[in-house]
Amino acid sequence: MLIGDFYDRQGDYLGNDxxxxxxxDLINEGVRAKSENTTVNWGGTLSEVHSNDLKANSTEVxxxxxxxxxx
Known part of the structure; x- marks a missing residue:
């Protein structure tokens, strides 16, 4: 099994839950991950808060x- 992964619409790996x-999970069209936020562990295991935010703005594929x- 794989860990739950998040990707943006450009195919960039954002991290996992x-x-x-x-x-x-693929980020919904028109939504952008705020990758300039340095408090987020982009590309690694995301905090529950950040994972939930991405899940709320994405679609499982x-x-x-x-x-x-x-x-």
Missing amino acids: GIDDGKI GGLIVQNRIE
């Missing part, structure tokens, strides 16, 4: 493919 449930395009 520390719960080993294998869920993937069955999987995620991140595709980089180069012209």
